[in-house]
Amino acid sequence: MTKFALTVTCDSARGIVAAIAGFLAEHGCNITDSSQFDDTETGRFFMRVSFTSEKGATLDKMSDDFSAISSGFGMDFAFHDEAVRMKVIIMVSRFGHCLNDLLYRWRIGALPIDIVAVISNHMDYQKVVVNHDIPFHCIPVTKANKPDAEARIMEVVDATGADLIVLARYMQVLSDRMCQQMSGKIINIHHSFLPSFKGANPYKQAYERGVKLIGATSHYVTADLDEGPIIEQDIARVTHAQSPADYVSLGRDVESQVLARAIHAHIHRRVMLNGNKTIVFPASPGSYASERMG
Amino acid sequence: MTKFALTVTCDSARGIVAAIAGFLAEHGCNITDSSQFDDTETGRFFMRVSFTSEKGATLDKMSDDFSAISSGFGMDFAFHDEAVRMKVIIMVSRFGHCLNDLLYRWRIGALPIDIVAVISNHMDYQKVVVNHDIPFHCIPVTKANKPDAEARIMEVVDATGADLIVLARYMQVLSDRMCQQMSGKIINIHHSFLPSFKGANPYKQAYERGVKLIGATSHYVTADLDEGPIIEQDIARVTHAQSPADYVSLGRDVESQVLARAIHAHIHRRVMLNGNKTIVFPASPGSYASERMG
Amino acid sequence: MTKFALTVTCDSARGIVAAIAGFLAEHGCNITDSSQFDDTETGRFFMRVSFTSEKGATLDKMSDDFSAISSGFGMDFAFHDEAVRMKVIIMVSRFGHCLNDLLYRWRIGALPIDIVAVISNHMDYQKVVVNHDIPFHCIPVTKANKPDAEARIMEVVDATGADLIVLARYMQVLSDRMCQQMSGKIINIHHSFLPSFKGANPYKQAYERGVKLIGATSHYVTADLDEGPIIEQDIARVTHAQSPADYVSLGRDVESQVLARAIHAHIHRRVMLNGNKTIVFPASPGSYASERMG
Amino acid sequence: MTKFALTVTCDSARGIVAAIAGFLAEHGCNITDSSQFDDTETGRFFMRVSFTSEKGATLDKMSDDFSAISSGFGMDFAFHDEAVRMKVIIMVSRFGHCLNDLLYRWRIGALPIDIVAVISNHMDYQKVVVNHDIPFHCIPVTKANKPDAEARIMEVVDATGADLIVLARYMQVLSDRMCQQMSGKIINIHHSFLPSFKGANPYKQAYERGVKLIGATSHYVTADLDEGPIIEQDIARVTHAQSPADYVSLGRDVESQVLARAIHAHIHRRVMLNGNKTIVFPASPGSYASERMG
Structure with missing residues (x-):
């Protein structure tokens, strides 16, 4: 079982967490840890999600697929394989x-x-x-x-x-x-x-x-x-x-x-x-x- | 704008966060803060979500609607109005x-x-x-x-x-x-x-x-x-x-x-x-x- | 039994502690706590001594008598009655x-x-x-x-x-x-x-x-x-x-x-x-x- | 210039500090640091004195000479050369x-x-x-x-x-x-x-x-x-x-x-x-x- 992390930054908007969590669920991933921060002063949203994949997800495939979501919210994002040092x-x-x-x-x-x-x-x-x-x-x-x-x-x-x-x-x-x-x-x-x-x-x-x-x-x-x-x-x-x-x-x-x-x-x-x-x-x-x- | 908190406990399973976040998005709620913990020793999942409603959500209505989700995951849950001391x-x-x-x-x-x-x-x-x-x-x-x-x-x-x-x-x-x-x-x-x-x-x-x-x-x-x-x-x-x-x-x-x-x-x-x-x-x-x- | 404190500052020199401790012993006082600091950078000596008197020492008498010692070392000093707030x-x-x-x-x-x-x-x-x-x-x-x-x-x-x-x-x-x-x-x-x-x-x-x-x-x-x-x-x-x-x-x-x-x-x-x-x-x-x- | 430490334990009594400080002054030693504690519960007195000798004091000589004082107060004591590791x-x-x-x-x-x-x-x-x-x-x-x-x-x-x-x-x-x-x-x-x-x-x-x-x-x-x-x-x-x-x-x-x-x-x-x-x-x-x- 591989452990991954996803980091996301974008402007605050309704539905971000739902979009990210939904994406991960659809890709057979289990969220194991998650933190977020809304900076009300700047209107920026920050998130880090740890997850595991039971279906052998690859970072490249995930990144490609995620672009549909990221473009909608104007996200900067990155997927990381925790096994890669x-x-x-x-x-x-x-x-x-x-x-x-x-x-x-x-x-x-x-x-x-x-x-x-x-x-x-x-x-x-x-x-x-x-x-x-x-x-x-x-x-x-x-x-x-x-x-x-x-x-x-x-x-x-x-x-x-x-x-x-x-x-x-x-x-x-x-x-x-x-x-x-x-x-x-x-x-x-x-x-x-x-x-x-x-x-x-x-x-x-x-x-x-x-x-x-x-x-x-x-x-x-x-x-x-x-x-x-x-x-x-x-x-x-x-x-x-x-x-x-x-x-x-x-x-x-x-x-x-x-x-x-x-x-x-x-x-x-x-x-x-x-x-x-x-x-x-x-x-x-x-x-x-x-x-x-x- | 009212501030609410939702607390949830259930057995760990894929899709919990997506279900909760999706529910809140559908009900016009903005997640402003969220924390979760997966106890790998006991297999129990714990979550606390802060959110605001732009559409005048009521706790009773939210609780009722949420039962569709909670029953699927066997959740203990409670919605709280942060304005109620x-x-x-x-x-x-x-x-x-x-x-x-x-x-x-x-x-x-x-x-x-x-x-x-x-x-x-x-x-x-x-x-x-x-x-x-x-x-x-x-x-x-x-x-x-x-x-x-x-x-x-x-x-x-x-x-x-x-x-x-x-x-x-x-x-x-x-x-x-x-x-x-x-x-x-x-x-x-x-x-x-x-x-x-x-x-x-x-x-x-x-x-x-x-x-x-x-x-x-x-x-x-x-x-x-x-x-x-x-x-x-x-x-x-x-x-x-x-x-x-x-x-x-x-x-x-x-x-x-x-x-x-x-x-x-x-x-x-x-x-x-x-x-x-x-x-x-x-x-x-x-x-x-x-x-x-x- | 009254509690007193004596504070002393002067240039560092051999025999200061002996002079102070000797003075207090002669006046029937028990030292209950004592701290000192030699600032090697400035050559200044600092001391605070807590003591009790069994012989009903008065601050005025102590101060008068102490002038013999203080003048020898060029001390700034003060006796304090801990009961005086x-x-x-x-x-x-x-x-x-x-x-x-x-x-x-x-x-x-x-x-x-x-x-x-x-x-x-x-x-x-x-x-x-x-x-x-x-x-x-x-x-x-x-x-x-x-x-x-x-x-x-x-x-x-x-x-x-x-x-x-x-x-x-x-x-x-x-x-x-x-x-x-x-x-x-x-x-x-x-x-x-x-x-x-x-x-x-x-x-x-x-x-x-x-x-x-x-x-x-x-x-x-x-x-x-x-x-x-x-x-x-x-x-x-x-x-x-x-x-x-x-x-x-x-x-x-x-x-x-x-x-x-x-x-x-x-x-x-x-x-x-x-x-x-x-x-x-x-x-x-x-x-x-x-x-x-x- | 050698640095020494003296540690002393005995029953509390008036004049201990004066005796120790007087002894060190007489032996040409400068007290550089000193701490003491009176345990009022047990009536025991504890002291540690750091000093330097300008006259080439030796530990053996100091110990011997100190016995006159230590025996009077029933002291356990030890002189230590800080240069000896x-x-x-x-x-x-x-x-x-x-x-x-x-x-x-x-x-x-x-x-x-x-x-x-x-x-x-x-x-x-x-x-x-x-x-x-x-x-x-x-x-x-x-x-x-x-x-x-x-x-x-x-x-x-x-x-x-x-x-x-x-x-x-x-x-x-x-x-x-x-x-x-x-x-x-x-x-x-x-x-x-x-x-x-x-x-x-x-x-x-x-x-x-x-x-x-x-x-x-x-x-x-x-x-x-x-x-x-x-x-x-x-x-x-x-x-x-x-x-x-x-x-x-x-x-x-x-x-x-x-x-x-x-x-x-x-x-x-x-x-x-x-x-x-x-x-x-x-x-x-x-x-x-x-x-x-x-």
Whole structure:
């Protein structure tokens, strides 16, 4: 039995759910989970439906047949086979906690993705990546070689057919061009509770402001630094007795989890863009479960 | 424009969502929010649909018409008019924080209910209740008069037509008979993280065990003390430096919020019973907003 | 047996703790709780000591005797009698949840303060305040009368001898002059996770930015709007399915608790100013416990 | 400059802090952090003092000199050199998330310990441990060989001079004898919010009870299974839509963090036993900071 997901966006109108549910029933599909959101401010409708097919439905056939419905409502839609894993590139600089965390989740199948490459501007994590049998690309970045470096990164993206780039504490700013080209396909973790403390040294900024909670924010990367649509955020409590270096340690756990949750939502097609905001539908039953003990 | 909710439970089967969505579309209704859950363990299906009618649908007509669908799937279902407020009785003993909290939420319309009575076995809160223009019934309970006292409580229930009893730190155990008679209609707040520390003095029990978090649990009342289906739970951090009397204070905030959240979910028909567990669907957009400033 | 607190600030030096502890022992005092902080960045030392006296020590005598020690270390210090309650003025505009919350905590003795006045620029809460036998002052504020209104506020401050002003959702900006005059004696609650979303309509700002957590911040008021030293912060989770009006409701609980915690810390002399930051020492054992059941 | 910690327990009495602080001042030591707790229920006093020596104090000399003071108050005490790392054995069965997490923290110096061995009853983590240049001991456990296996474990303990055993999801119950022999030196992580759901399959138990939060508890191991003194606990939110297998995934993050926090507190001598409860003093400034970037 195969599991599928359908994502739909269109203007709100009566009968959308009936049309979608009717279509799936006619095609012998069982809806196993469904979430929707009507944005009354913009008049846009968003839906994610999980379903199984008992009749061996193929995505191509479904997509073709669905066009009759989608055209009536002016829908953007996509069918996804949950068994097809997203191809993901992880990029990292010198802080490796998110990388370590993601590799573990990937290893036990808690993040069902294919990691097709790890790219870094440093050599620190070559060994650990290679031990996981994942191709490691060291692409140093300097002021002088920046465009070249990015071209090399894009070569890896093209060669691997990557669906998603995860910036797991990658400390180089990407060019506007790359941001646009990969729009909605690059997820970053920023070590502050955005919109507070954008840019460099957010923990130091937080320390100097004297906040009582530090945070982390995972968001899609856009050409505006740290301004992209937020997917997930969380915080940790700090006191006067913690230094910026303490914040770095306390923040590691928050960053790792916030990034992992954002990726989990993205790969299960639970995130939908709504202008500069995101809709993040709840996880489907069983979707957190890992594939292997570990 | 009227807002309605439909709740449905039945055995899982293909086409349920299509049938429901189709029915609503045919009756000129717009689905504004929808949540569903398939319990793969029990094979039961649960759904809550919010919708508006542009054609002046009446609940009776909808219910009648829906029977064609419901009988096919063997559905338990109910249509609810969101403009019709539940009639609620609050019961309280000597700790008044939940009462105070609920009265405030009710006053500003954050909990759209009709409080038809406050019943207490003590006189402490007579004045505050009367100041809110709510009927106050003092029904003292002793070992000797227990059945009589409960009969008087049930008289108030009957006379007011109450849909829900909230035990807002009411410290008397209700009889099995009353629990069964009002099954699924009595919500309690217990000041522990159930199933830990059932019964009396949970904060003292927690202190003696040396836990690092204290909790509160809101649940439907059943004949088994503190064993009913859990609706909501939350916790607060404590340290070695807090005494049981400190726990009581720190716990007040948790109890008040957990109880209010459980009531919010119940009155919006977001809670569905699934054996001794509950399904609690997410809040519909706008449902937290209060009706009045305050 | 009387409980006292001593707060001390000075430049770091060897022997401070020994000098203080020795002084207290010589004066027949038992240290029951003690917290200290060395700010290695600024070289400043901060300490709070709780103690009891078995020999009927008086604050005046202690202060006089302590000058021998304090002058040697260049200490700022103060002895406090925990039985002497701070005189507090609560100011509120049209959102009354913090007021309601504070009144309840005060009523049961969970916040051991004397509320000497409630001041509002509206009449909404006159009745509830009067029901608590607290003097209510309605001082409307317009562009035209602002200086006069503030003069009237300061008259109440002077007449009552207030030690602390709590801005419990008071929506008027105080003048620089008043901020300076009452420096360290005005606590505000701002309904955002500062430094994000300063100024007006923070929930709307948060909604438009698409954050996944909303927050509240309690801070001392300075002439820089929403820039004063932060005492306490907390957050609540929101999703795409919540509107700004939902945020207002979800934020109420966070605001009420954050403000109450900040006041609790302030009145127990647990907050010490360190430049534009605060040191907030942990609560002493038993200090959360309320004086009365309720 | 060396950093030291002094831990003291004795019956409460006037002058303890003065005696300790005076002693340290006389020995040319600067107190950098200090926490104390008076248990008014038992009359016991607990203190932890961090200090630096400018005069090259040695632990032996300090201990000897301190005996004059300690004997007067009947103190149990210990001086610790913060530069001397605890020798730690990690034990693990088939779930490796805590191991992976601890290895990462150890690698970057966020947990300043010496991992002298990893012991497992399975082979799963041999490679990862060896890649970290840590001795790996596979000691299978069966009903038949249990005493022998434990004897082999104790041989490793003796041979390495381990100060602490961390049960990082080690699924075998240790004998009473070993628990007593290593009393206060074995830290376990249990995947429930104790005292709820002791023993086997706590996530399944939690699922069946229908709780809305799952938890993890780190505690010292005693002969009573899952009844030892609790060091740290935390929780994660679950909904009806999560299965026991989902709980396992969501619980991993909580378990890893709770265990790491408990170890952090233990190795910094912040945990003191108080009957079957623990005192956990706040972390000293800078103690979370890692020694290396990573």
